[in-house]
Amino acid sequence: MLTENKDGYNFPKRGDEYWKFTKPDQFVEISKQACQTQFQNNINAQSPAQATALYNLDGMGKIEFVLQPNELLFDQSDRRITSTLELGLKNLYQGKSSWIDDIAGVIENRIQKPIPRPFAKYCIDHSQIGLCLWAKGEIVDPVILSYGEGFAGGEHLIHNIIRVSSGAKLTLVEIGNPWSGVNMVNEVHVEPNGEFNHIRIAVGNTEAQSLIHQYAKVDEAASLKSFSLFGNSPLTRNEHIIELPGNDANAHVSGVFVGSGNVSQDDTVFIRHEGLNGTSRQVFRKVLNNGATGVFQGKIHVNPGSQKTDGYQKSQALLLDEKSQFLVKPELEIYADDVSCSHGSTCGSIDNNSLYYLRSRGISKDEAISMLSLGFLKEVLDEIESEVIVESLGELLTDMVNNAI
Amino acid sequence: MLKIENLHAILEEEDKPILKGVNLKVKPGEVHAIMGPNGSGKSTLSYIISGRDGYEVPEGSITYNDEDILELEPEERAAMGVFLAFQYPVEIPGVGNMTFLRTAFNAIKKARGEEEISASDFLKLVRTKAKELNISPDLLKRPVNYGFSGGEKKRNEILQMAVLEPSLCVLDETDSGLDIDAMKQVSEGVNALRSPHRAIIVITHYQRLLNHIQPDIVHVMVDGSIVQSGGAQLALDIENNGYSNILSNLN
Ligand SMILES: Nc1ncnc2c1ncn2[C@@H]1O[C@H](COP(=O)(O)OP(=O)(O)OP(=O)(O)O)[C@@H](O)[C@H]1O
Numbered sequence: 232m233l234t235e236n237k238d239g240y241n242f243p244k245r246g247d248e249y250w251k252f253t254k255p256d257q258f259v260e261i262s263k264q265a266c267q268t269q270f271q272n273n274i275n276a277q278s279p280a281q282a283t284a285l286y287n288l289d290g291m292g293k294i295e296f297v298l299q300p301n302e303l304l305f306d307q308s309d310r311r312i313t314s315t316l317e318l319g320l321k322n323l324y325q326g327k328s329s330w331i332d333d334i335a336g337v338i339e340n341r342i343q344k345p346i347p348r349p350f351a352k353y354c355i356d357h358s359q360i361g362l363c364l365w366a367k368g369e370i371v372d373p374v375i376l377s378y379g380e381g382f383a384g385g386e387h388l389i390h391n392i393i394r395v396s397s398g399a400k401l402t403l404v405e406i407g408n409p410w411s412g413v414n415m416v417n418e419v420h421v422e423p424n425g426e427f428n429h430i431r432i433a434v435g436n437t438e439a440q441s442l443i444h445q446y447a448k449v450d451e452a453a454s455l456k457s458f459s460l461f462g463n464s465p466l467t468r469n470e471h472i473i474e475l476p477g478n479d480a481n482a483h484v485s486g487v488f489v490g491s492g493n494v495s496q497d498d499t500v501f502i503r504h505e506g507l508n509g510t511s512r513q514v515f516r517k518v519l520n521n522g523a524t525g526v527f528q529g530k531i532h533v534n535p536g537s538q539k540t541d542g543y544q545k546s547q548a549l550l551l552d553e554k555s556q557f558l559v560k561p562e563l564e565i566y567a568d569d570v571s572c573s574h575g576s577t578c579g580s581i582d583n584n585s586l587y588y589l590r591s592r593g594i595s596k597d598e599a600i601s602m603l604s605l606g607f608l609k610e611v612l613d614e615i616e617s618e619v620i621v622e623s624l625g626e627l628l629t630d631m632v633n634n635a636i
Numbered sequence: 637m638l639k640i641e642n643l644h645a646i647l648e649e650e651d652k653p654i655l656k657g658v659n660l661k662v663k664p665g666e667v668h669a670i671m672g673p674n675g676s677g678k679s680t681l682s683y684i685i686s687g688r689d690g691y692e693v694p695e696g697s698i699t700y701n702d703e704d705i706l707e708l709e710p711e712e713r714a715a716m717g718v719f720l721a722f723q724y725p726v727e728i729p730g731v732g733n734m735t736f737l738r739t740a741f742n743a744i745k746k747a748r749g750e751e752e753i754s755a756s757d758f759l760k761l762v763r764t765k766a767k768e769l770n771i772s773p774d775l776l777k778r779p780v781n782y783g784f785s786g787g788e789k790k791r792n793e794i795l796q797m798a799v800l801e802p803s804l805c806v807l808d809e810t811d812s813g814l815d816i817d818a819m820k821q822v823s824e825g826v827n828a829l830r831s832p833h834r835a836i837i838v839i840t841h842y843q844r845l846l847n848h849i850q851p852d853i854v855h856v857m858v859d860g861s862i863v864q865s866g867g868a869q870l871a872l873d874i875e876n877n878g879y880s881n882i883l884s885n886l887n
C-alpha cells in the first residue's frame with residue numbers, strides 16, 4: 232500500500248487507510264519545505280502579548296510562553312515555573328536530558344504499529360523547534376503556549392514533548408496557527424495518577440494547512456482530556472493516538488470545527504485500551520457551510536482481556552447548506568467480552584421547528600441559525616475541565632459562527 | 637386590527653387542504669376564543685397568522701393593522717406585535733432561556749427603532765415577570781424549554797409574551813397541561829396584558845380557562861372554517877353539550 236520514497240519515509244498516498252477522505256499530498260510538500268527552511272528562519276520575535284489577547288484569556292491566572300521559530304519568550308520572574316515545572320526548547324534539551332529521551336520518539340514509536348505514521352516520524356526526526364514541558368506537581372494555573380508571529384507565512388516542523396509526573400496535574404492551552412503550513416507532533420506521557428488537560432485553539436488564519444498529531448501514553452489511573460477548536464483554514468488534519476496501557480486510565484478527546492467555503496478539517500482519533508476499567512470519550516461536532524468538508528475517523532480499540540472498558544464515541548455535523556459534507560469512518564475493534572462501547576455519528580441540517588420558534592419571537596433568520604449552530608457546538612464545551620476556559624471561548628465561538636453564516 | 641378573509645390553506649408536503657375559508661375580525665381590546673374539535677385546523681390557523689412556512693394559501697387574506705402580512709417573515713410579524721404561544725413549545729438544547737429572551741427582546745426593539753435597555757434592567761424585568769408567573773429562576777438558566785415539564789413550558793410561553801408585550805396574542809391551548817394554580821397564575825398574566833390597544837385570541841377546549849379569561853366573542857371551528865360565533869354563553873353550551881348540536885346543524 233505504501234511506497235518507499237528516496238528519504239526512506241513511506242508517506243501515505245490518497246486513499247490509504249486513515250487517509251480515506253483527506254489527501255495527504257500537501258503534507259509531504261509542507262514537511263519537506265519546513266525541514267529545508269527551519270534553520271534559515273531568523274525572523275525577530277514580536278511582542279508576546281499579542282497572540283493571547285486575541286482570545287480573551289487575559290485576567291485569569293496563567294503561565295504564559297510564546298514560542299518563536301528561533302527563541303522562546305517567557306517571564307523569568309515567575310517562580311511557579313521553577314518549583315513545579317521544568318521547560319526548555321527542544322533543540323537545547325536534546326541529548327542532554329534523559330527524561331526527554333524517554334519520551335521523544337518513544338511514544339510515537341509504540342504507536343507506529345499496526346498502522347505506520349510516517350508524517351509524525353518525519354517531524355520528530357527533523358524538527359528543531361518545540362517545547363519540552365515537565366509538570367512535577369499540581370500546577371493550578373493553565374500553561375499557555377502561544378505560537379508567535381515568527382511562524383507567520385512559513386512551513387514548520389514543531390515537536391513538543393510533555394511529561395506529567397505521577398500525581399501531577401497540568402493544563403496546557405496551545406494558541407494560534409499563524410503558519411502557512413505545519414507538521415507538528417505532541418508526544419505526551421501521563422504517568423500514574425497524573426492529569427493532563429489540553430486545549431488547542433487553532434483559529435485566526437485563513438491560509439493555514441496544518442497536520443497536527445497528539446500521541447499520548449496514559450498510565451494507570453491517569454487521565455488525559457484534550458479539546459481542540461479549529462477555525463476556518465483551508466486544510467487541517469488533527470490526529471490523536473492515545474494508548475491506555477494501565478488499569479483505570481481515562482482519555483477524553485473532543486473538538487469543534489466551524490468551516491465555511493472551500494475548507495476541509497479532519498479529526499482522526501485512535502484510542503487503544505490495554506488495561507482494565509479504562510474509560511474513553513470521543514466527542515466531535517462541526518458546523519459546515521458553503522461547501523465545507525468535515526471528516527471524522529475514530530476508533531476504539533479494546534485489547535483482549537481489557538475488561539470493563541467503557542468507550543464512547545460520537546461525531547456530529549450540522550450542515551447549513553447542501554454542498555457541505557461530513558465524511559465519517561467510526562469504528563469499534565473489540566477483543567474483550569465484558570465491555571461497554573458505543574459509537575454514533577449524525578449529520579443533520581437546522582431543525583425547522585426550532586428555527587420557526589426563534590423567528591416567531593422576532594429573531595432574524597440568520598441570527599436564529601447562528602444561535603442554533605452555537606447551541607449545537609456549545610454542548611461539546613461540557614467536555615472541557617476548566618470553566619474559566621469554557622467562558623473565555625464563548626465570544627470567540629460566537630464570532631466564528633457568525634463569520635461562517 | 638386583525639382581519640382574516642376567506643382564508644384557505646393547503647399543507648404543502650401532504651397537498652392537503654386544512655383551512656377552507658376562515659373569516660375572522662378582531663378589534664383592539666377584544667378577547668376572542670376559538671374552540672372546535674381536534675384536527676379542525678385551530679393550530680394551523682395560528683401558525684399561518686404567525687408565519688410558519690410549509691403552507692400554500694391559494695385564496696384569502698390576512699391583514700394586520702391594515703397591512704397584508706401573508707408575505708411577511710415570522711420575525712417581521714413579531715416586530716409588528718404578533719405573538720403565538722405555542723401548543724407544543726419547542727425544546728432547543730444549547731440555547732439558554734435568558735439569552736433567547738434577551739435576543740428576542742432586543743431584536744424586536746431594534747426592528748421597531750426603539751432603544752435597547754441595559755442588561756441589568758432587562759434581568760430585573762425578566763425576574764419580576766418570572767416571579768409573577770411562579771417560574772423558578774432555575775428555568776431561566778436552562779436551555780429553552782429543554783427538559784421542562786409540560787406546565788413549565790406553557791408558563792415559559794406566557795413569560796415570553798409578558799416580556800415581549802405583543803399587540804396580538806394568540807394562545808394555543810395554553811391551559812392544557814397546567815395545574816389549577818398555574819392556570820390561575822397564567823390567566824392573571826394574560827389578563828394583566830389586556831388593554832384597549834391589544835387583542836387576544838385564546839384557542840381552548842375547555843370553558844374552565846374562559847372563567848379566568850373572559851372572552852368577548854367565542855368562535856367554533858369545524859373542518860377548516862368558523863361555523864358559529866357567539867358570546868361567552870356559547871362556550872358554556874359546548875362545555876355542557878359537546879359539538880354534536882353544532883355538527884348536526886351543519887348537516
Ligand atoms: N404534518 C402533517 N401531516 C399531515 N397532516 C397534518 C400535518 N399537520 C397537521 N395535519 C392535519 O391538519 C389538520 C389540522 O390540524 P391542527 O393541528 O390545525 O388541528 P387543531 O384544531 O389544532 O387540533 P387539536 O385540537 O387537536 O389541537 C389535522 O387533521 C391534522 O392531522
Ligand SMILES: [Mg+2]
Pocket residue numbers: 678679680723808809
Ligand atoms: Mg391544536
